[in-house]
Amino acid sequence: MSKQTILLIGPPNVGKSVIFNYLTGKNSDCANYVGTTVEYTVGDIMVGGQEYQLIDVPGTYTLEATNEAEQIAVDLLYGRGSISHSNGCHSKQQSKTEVNVAQVPKAIIVVLDAQNLERSLFLLNQIQAHQIPVIALLNRIDLLEKKGESIDVNKLMDKIKIPVIPSVAVEKEGLERVKEQLRTTVEQEPLGHDCLGGGKITEEEAWHRVEKITSEIKSKRESSVQQKETLGDKMIKPWPGIPLCLLILGLVFAFVVGVGMGLRQYILLPLFREILIPALVFIAEQIIPEGLFLQVLIGEYGLLVKGLEWPFTLVFPYVISFYIAFTIMEDSGYLPRLAVLLDGIFNKMGLPGSSIIPFLLGYGCGVPAIMASRSLSSYKERLIVTSLISLAIPCVAQSGALIFLLGERSLFVLVAVFAISLLVLVGAGMLLAKFIPGAFPSTIVEIPDLLPPKKDIIFRKVFIRMKEYIVDGAVPMMKIIAIASVVYETGVMNYISSFMRPLVTQWLQLPVEASTPLLLGVFRRELTVVPMIEMDLTLVQLFTGAVISLFYVPCIAIVATITREFNWKVALGILVVTILTAFLIGGIVARFGNMFVNVML
Ligand SMILES: Nc1nc2c(ncn2[C@@H]2O[C@H](COP(=O)(O)OP(=O)(O)OP(=O)(O)O)[C@@H](O)[C@H]2O)c(=O)[nH]1
Numbered sequence: 001m002s003k004q005t006i007l008l009i010g011p012p013n014v015g016k017s018v019i020f021n022y023l024t025g026k027n028s029d030c031a032n033y034v035g036t037t038v039e040y041t042v043g044d045i046m047v048g049g050q051e052y053q054l055i056d057v058p059g060t061y062t063l064e065a066t067n068e069a070e071q072i073a074v075d076l077l078y079g080r081g082s083i084s085h086s087n088g089c090h091s092k093q094q095s096k097t098e099v100n101v102a103q104v105p106k107a108i109i110v111v112l113d114a115q116n117l118e119r120s121l122f123l124l125n126q127i128q129a130h131q132i133p134v135i136a137l138l139n140r141i142d143l144l145e146k147k148g149e150s151i152d153v154n155k156l157m158d159k160i161k162i163p164v165i166p167s168v169a170v171e172k173e174g175l176e177r178v179k180e181q182l183r184t185t186v187e188q189e190p191l192g193h194d195c196l197g198g199g200k201i202t203e204e205e206a207w208h209r210v211e212k213i214t215s216e217i218k219s220k221r222e223s224s225v226q227q228k229e230t231l232g233d234k235m236i237k238p239w240p241g242i243p244l245c246l247l248i249l250g251l252v253f254a255f256v257v258g259v260g261m262g263l264r265q266y267i268l269l270p271l272f273r274e275i276l277i278p279a280l281v282f283i284a285e286q287i288i289p290e291g292l293f294l295q296v297l298i299g300e301y302g303l304l305v306k307g308l309e310w311p312f313t314l315v316f317p318y319v320i321s322f323y324i325a326f327t328i329m330e331d332s333g334y335l336p337r338l339a340v341l342l343d344g345i346f347n348k349m350g351l352p353g354s355s356i357i358p359f360l361l362g363y364g365c366g367v368p369a370i371m372a373s374r375s376l377s378s379y380k381e382r383l384i385v386t387s388l389i390s391l392a393i394p395c396v397a398q399s400g401a402l403i404f405l406l407g408e409r410s411l412f413v414l415v416a417v418f419a420i421s422l423l424v425l426v427g428a429g430m431l432l433a434k435f436i437p438g439a440f441p442s443t444i445v446e447i448p449d450l451l452p453p454k455k456d457i458i459f460r461k462v463f464i465r466m467k468e469y470i471v472d473g474a475v476p477m478m479k480i481i482a483i484a485s486v487v488y489e490t491g492v493m494n495y496i497s498s499f500m501r502p503l504v505t506q507w508l509q510l511p512v513e514a515s516t517p518l519l520l521g522v523f524r525r526e527l528t529v530v531p532m533i534e535m536d537l538t539l540v541q542l543f544t545g546a547v548i549s550l551f552y553v554p555c556i557a558i559v560a561t562i563t564r565e566f567n568w569k570v571a572l573g574i575l576v577v578t579i580l581t582a583f584l585i586g587g588i589v590a591r592f593g594n595m596f597v598n599v600m601l
Pocket residue numbers: 010011012013014015016017018019029030031032033034035036037038057058059060139140141142143167168169170171330331451457
């Protein structure tokens with residue numbers, strides 16, 4: 001028999017995932033913006049000697065869902081959940097544990113936002129109408145106290161007549177009490193009343209009552225003065241917000257490139273090139289007889305040579321530097337401010353400013369980025385974001401490879417490639433906004449407090465993302481390199497390449513070997529770039545190759561995600577558009593890139 005479930009519900013960005021991670025030991029993604037969790041995550045929790053499944057639910061303000069992520073929350077409450085869920089990381093493999101979400105939960109932990117109690121109580125009231133035992137966690141009280149405010153928790157319990165546990169999830173305060181309290185709650189019958197005093201009331205009356213309760217239990221210290229305009233407020237105004245934004249993004253770019261190059265040059269390259277790879281090659285030569293198998297291991301595309309060098313010395317350093325920078329940005333609460341600042345530009349692409357979050361996630365990996373678009377409110381917005389991520393946003397593996405390929409030859413060309421990608425992104429976005437039917441967005445961006453990122457949370461998140469890269473990025477890359485190695489050593493690669501000769505040599509003006517990255521790139525994005533490193537190409541040819549790789553087909557994992565989130569027709573459409581764009585812009589750069597390169601040199 002499958003285990004019974006306990007739901008963790010609350011408004012967005014209140015700390016549910018931090019609480020879930022503590023209670024289950026799993027790793028549900030948490031970050032300082034609305035809509036971090038877009039699918040539910042399941043973990044085990046022991047309550048009074050019995051095992052339950054705790055479900056981390058996407059945040060929702062009310063039970064009238066306005067996007068796909070919120071709909072998942074509502075479905076889980078009704079016991080209508082489907083069994084597609086995350087097992088605590090971005091891994092595409094599903095958890096093997098059986099999850100029965102098509103059942104009404106045994107209990108609900110409602111997480112209230114101490115800073116926005118009215119809205120939380122309104123949601124609590126709606127949840128209680130479902131006759132399921134509930135406990136409440138009053139989280140983020142530290143932030144309230146910083147503002148010189150406090151909530152009388154006993155008085156609150158008195159009024160809403162359910163157990164309320166005050167907590168500071170990031171400090172693990174109050175979380176042990178949740179397990180104790182759950183022990184009695186799961187045994188209880190539902191209370192049979194709601195927190196607002198019962199009776200059939202209108203929405204307006206409900207708001208009136210929550211405001212009254214809040215005003216009776218909340219107090220402000222006499223000494224607390226009106227807050228000054230904070231740095232967080234300044235960041236969303238054009239002045240000084242835009243210069244600050246350029247400075248921050250510039251610093252992030254410099255950090256990712258600089259730290260990535262440093263990690264490669266001084267740590268990973270010496271470790272792999274001078275120690276690990278020679279040792280493995282030596283061992284292979286000793287124990288494996290001459291022949292095809294040995295060549296596949298140590299030849300041109302050898303698994304023990306390129307199969308280790310590419311994923312671990314070329315891409316891995318940038319995965320580390322990108323995710324350190326990105327995690328600090330997402331935990332600080334800067335991203336929603338960027339969303340407000342860029343709202344005008346995004347509106348021209350038919351998108352709300354908050355789509356900056358899936359876009360920036362896309363610079364890490366397209367798969368979680370496309371999933372994150374679930375928090376957008378219309379199909380049109382999701383489709384535009386997904387198409388643009390697939391077309392013009394290089395993932396971290398590909399960016400790492402591009403930085404390596406071009407960085408040492410010409411920084412101008414490197415910057416030009418990223419600038420072209422941004423231009424195409426905006427241009428294609430404006431076109432899609434015109435042609436895809438649907439209303440234009442109305443933007444409401446919730447802005448959380450600017451918080452200093454916590455060291456241990458950053459460390460854990462970067463570590464998880466490194467692990468994910470090794471499992472979901474490096475290992476598949478090694479498999480493809482192994483296949484490429486076999487295909488190369490047996491001469492099949494040459495045979496296939498001959499079919500692509502006219503396209504590659506005449507239209508793109510590249511040597512015929514450049515068909516290899518185009519073939520491998522179907523499987524993984526960075527493989528459209530890395531083989532070019534081994535070729536003797538002119539700067540214009542590198543420019544052409546980089547631009548093609550940028551727009552060329554998204555990798556197999558992304559195509560699978562698009563098919564799952566939309567359907568195969570959308571995936572096919574995106575494939576066709578990306579291939580055509582890549583060859584079109586690649587051909588143009590092959591012809592006119594010379595002019596640019598000459599001017600810059
Ligand atoms: N200061 C403070 N920050 C907290 C507390 N709890 C969570 N946070 C921070 O609040 C942000 C949001 O936390 P999450 O756990 O992602 O919130 P969530 O409710 O799961 O958000 P969604 O998935 O978007 O609904 C993160 O930056 C956390 O570090 C708390 O008690 N105090």
